[in-house]
Amino acid sequence: MATTVVGTSVRRGDLRAKVTGDAKYVADIALPGLLHGKTLRSTVAHARIARIDTRRALALPGVKAVLTHHNVPRVLHAGSPAPRSVSLTRDQYILDDKVRYWGESVAVVAATSEQIAEEALALIDVEYEALPAVFSVEDALLPGAPLIHDRGPGGNLVMAPIVCVRGDFEKGFAEADLIVEGEYEGGRPTPAYMEPNVCTCQWDGDGGLTVWISTQTAFMVRGIMAEVLGLPLHKVRVLVDHMGGGFGAKQDLFQTEFLCALLAREAQRPVRMEFSREETFVGGRSRHPAKVWLKQGFKKDGTLTARQARIVYNSGAYGSHGPGVTIVGTMALTSLYRCENVHLEGRCVYTNSPIAGAFRGYGVVQTYYALDIQMDEAAVALGMDPAELKLKNAVREGDIAPSNHPLIGHGLADCIRRGQQEVDWAALRQRERSASGVRRRGWGMGCEMHGSSAYPGIKEQGNAIVKMNEDGSVTLLTGTAALGTGAHTVLAQIVAEDLGIAFESVAVVHGDTDVVPWDIGAFASHTTYMGGRAAQMAAGEVKRQLLERAGGLLEASAADLEVHAGMITVRGTDRCISVQGAVRPTQGTPAPQFVGSASYQPTKSYSFAAHFVEVEVDTETGRIAVVQVVPVHEIGKVIHPIAAAGQIEGGVQQGIGHTLYEDYQIDPHNGRSLNANFVDYKMPLSMDMPPIRTVILETAPDPGGPFGAKGVGEDPIVAIGPAIANAVFDAIGVRFRHYPIKPEQVLAALAAQQTSGSAA
């Protein structure tokens, strides 16, 4: 279908406001009488609070409220507002008489200034009764390990292990000509969004609560706030306009939001709680550190015969998204490279460490890092081109996806082939490599697939309301969030395209739960796919009403009409009426209000990518530089090329960070945070970034997405990691099976390589 708005990089609706600083974020909300809330955090990793005395803090002038576990409701909450029964743990009190990690909230203060609140924190006396702590999953799983929670299936397991069996893996291994086996490990990157977590709570005298919060999931926040505070849903209003990123972690509710609401109720004034940068680490969410033991069998020709894996995710002190991440990350190993015989076990374990949560790539980054590196290892062992080995085994049309529905198209193979062409992979494979230079270059590639709305066990849902103004311009009401991705520009394009009006004639209303229809939230790569389709359906309903009306005015059947550029024409004639002329509400034969609403429960959809990467390893410093990246993505119809490319470039940058630099570290002896700041926690800056030559394919449009579009949000962070690790192997012959790969490790490995004389 030819489109005029969809597929073009229109100017983003939020562009000017963002670049000029006009855009209002939650921290910009000024309210009369606003108080500032601050959190006292635990100085031990595991302890009972023997005594806590807030009297000196309360006596400080300017202090309006102090809360501890003694005076907050003892309500277990999930720590996250996503659908709990499936993927989340209900294991966290608002404040507890026990702390389970260094930095956990112990008390909060609301005061007339941030300084006074900080001073008051120092006046709270806490006496801890220390408990033995465990920081690694190995220690946590030892018999007799200290129990962090008195819930769960036993020991420190967050949940019963996930076991997935398909076919007969033992038979598969028996039939294999080659078996490759290894242990892979992922570190603890954090989302490090620009905008620290912030919320402001205000009660009205009728018991209604307004929450301004930087969240990806406004309706989930509404739901869990209402549940925890005992309010009906229409008494909680959640507001969020612009956001400075989220990357999945802003799906979670931390303890702060409940405490903010409770402080505001106690003080009878609005309260703002804004995380410092340090708190975004300490009190925020990281990716789950994980260990993946993976074993695969191959025929000589590269055909996969069996796959077995045991995955252990470190959830930290609370469960949060642990179950969901474990399910999604484990199930991902059923696919990408097709294999009939699969045996997978996924575990999620409590430790006295910072809480891991949802983060772009949701469990899959860890398992596909293992899988794609091991495919590279197998290719070496088989003497095959790794790209060809992956192509041979790439999932195909009709294969069953991790979310149990048949895949559409050959998107993965398309990506691999196109990437091979783009970089002239065959020639690269043949080139001479120097094993002696100081700076050695290598190429690698990695693959991924990621679902839109493919959260297993949850039926997702997009909703939209479209109303047409009396001049033919329209307003879209959507519950999707403005994370910063340009998603609302994309939704407006879809509505404009469907109605045959200009992009500029579509306004988007969002970020107010009182007003917009319910939305599950901006995660799982589904805003364009699901929210966009709902918007398209609602626009279609308005178009139906409009054409029915225009048909009456033009004495034609609505089926014979077409809308384009604001004019409604009887097809094949010059009889026409302007959209505006058809919409007049008061004059002549007045038009009714044209309103369409739609509720869309999608099937699940997968996007694909293959990333081709060149790296340069400095053998003197151990530093790995990414020289160039060619990410090839198949995402169905592209709605806004620049926004889609922006998602990909951002994901590549973040993936480079995770693979080479980023690791939020805690002291293995006491759980104390070691690098909770942007000096010690190193992220790639713009000057660290290589050229990225993005290629977007539209070869497998999904009939469930608007104009065939699929998601792209999470995909680009997944494949870049193993592509880099594989390129490093290509460059220096050292196989790294963990991230981040640090210079000192490179140097150590090169030294060991020289000692053993086994350079590739």
Added chain:
Amino acid sequence: MATTVVGTSVRRGDLRAKVTGDAKYVADIALPGLLHGKTLRSTVAHARIARIDTRRALALPGVKAVLTHHNVPRVLHAGSPAPRSVSLTRDQYILDDKVRYWGESVAVVAATSEQIAEEALALIDVEYEALPAVFSVEDALLPGAPLIHDRGPGGNLVMAPIVCVRGDFEKGFAEADLIVEGEYEGGRPTPAYMEPNVCTCQWDGDGGLTVWISTQTAFMVRGIMAEVLGLPLHKVRVLVDHMGGGFGAKQDLFQTEFLCALLAREAQRPVRMEFSREETFVGGRSRHPAKVWLKQGFKKDGTLTARQARIVYNSGAYGSHGPGVTIVGTMALTSLYRCENVHLEGRCVYTNSPIAGAFRGYGVVQTYYALDIQMDEAAVALGMDPAELKLKNAVREGDIAPSNHPLIGHGLADCIRRGQQEVDWAALRQRERSASGVRRRGWGMGCEMHGSSAYPGIKEQGNAIVKMNEDGSVTLLTGTAALGTGAHTVLAQIVAEDLGIAFESVAVVHGDTDVVPWDIGAFASHTTYMGGRAAQMAAGEVKRQLLERAGGLLEASAADLEVHAGMITVRGTDRCISVQGAVRPTQGTPAPQFVGSASYQPTKSYSFAAHFVEVEVDTETGRIAVVQVVPVHEIGKVIHPIAAAGQIEGGVQQGIGHTLYEDYQIDPHNGRSLNANFVDYKMPLSMDMPPIRTVILETAPDPGGPFGAKGVGEDPIVAIGPAIANAVFDAIGVRFRHYPIKPEQVLAALAAQQTSGSAA
């Protein structure tokens, strides 16, 4: 139909906020960098502006913008945002090089404080070139009178006269046994709302305008602002939450709002313009002063044979609602008391006086004052009980209403009969009256009928969106305004009743044109009737979706289900599911978002009233005191008895004010305002109010209204006036044919009566 929420006086949703002062009005909106706008007003009634020099004002520190006719767009606007082609005049520039009444805007200033803005006004030099002025309609209609506008059908007519002919009035008069003829006159009361007009305008950098404004017609404001400023509709956002009254006059846009927007654009900062109390008189809108010449013929038995009238409305310097008021007020004389032979002429005339506009009772107060007093005069002449004369001629089921549709029920007769019973009218008629006491009491009665959505020539329209939250609570999105009448409580009751949920489970979102569906505005007594019906229809659509869903879950036909108190039950069984259980969006078989929208174009509906009044005339002071009022109203189904009674009591109070006290006066020599303040412009205070024993009948429900409800907003101000005048005649035998009836006029009339010796 038995109802559980509808028909009960639930606690108003806005109650607490209003009584505690928490409710936010437009003047409470605080914006960073807010400037204050002030208006320089003309000191002459009719002049050309020969020269205007703003240089000294602009040089004053703190002054950010000054606008005169030299630097505002020269756009003719209607002065009002209601549908223009039918009822409104497009005769007003934002600022003109001519002034047409004393107090007209000449220049505006925006400055950092109100004081600086006021100081700056004094620094603007204006040189007027005076023109001859006319203040009375008689003078304005004289041949050779100075022309106030160079538009219109000729002379100072705002519009071509309205002529309505039914039957043969000359034949009717020829057949009459009695002809009564008289001239009646109405003064210039003003709405005198608690909250002065106020608006705040702010531009965003993308050319979008946000307007906070105390208005009854947010969408009309959006439309005319967009038109005048050359913006598409979705670039204008109009916001209004609470309002302190409007009474019709806040349908109008004055010049202020455009100037506020232009000042904000010029200064690149938000600007607030708030009327002083004086400006609500000078720059606001009053009721149209009117003269009604009325002649009627009667048979001896009281049967009306003919009615002829000539009505002249004084529009002041601009047309505003003049045409609409003239049409509605003139056409009203086709009805109330049935008459086959009617000849009516309505005129609307420019004068150099303050602008008249829309005001509760919209043209009908003036004509029914004449009609109902003349009926009383006829009864005296015929020797009949005036109530019986009116009852005999009262409009009946099937009679054609002024808006040309057949009336439903015998509401007027019902009101008259019930009022007779309530006050024991027959006995009152028989009682002894003293013609000698200092304080003499008398009884009178008056009648009225008033349309809901009965604006002739305009197809009105109500719209609503209802969405259900996942706990079964719902949100109504409505474009209707919160004038202060409790209308949104009424709409929430209707939605709750229809969905079988508690009133407290319904939230109402209103007052944001970006968000809610289009609405024509809160006027013409149609919020409950039309907006309420639209809300009911939208709720019905949600209920249909809900029951369809519940039917699937309960394995029953949706037709067999009933909803009550939050439970959905299969009729006649104990199989049930909670509303909440049926609405879950993510778990089990998830529910879609339940959203209903409705667009309702009503037929027109009429409510009726008869007011019975006792007055006491102090013959020494001339003061008329209202001793008691028994207003009997027939309004179809009563949704909220206390709110309906509140409308009636408020209307009675306002009507007493207009009949006895309120008259905004201008100097007949120069047009200067004489009493633009609450000391000199006297309104009845609570201690001036008599007991009011309101009776509400539900004898003629309208099938077009929600649960049969009709309007009640305008009705109560109409009948009280002639009832008082008739009671004064009953008390002292003096016939007053104008309002307000002032003590000095009473004394003069009593003196004349004594002189002529003709006491009744």
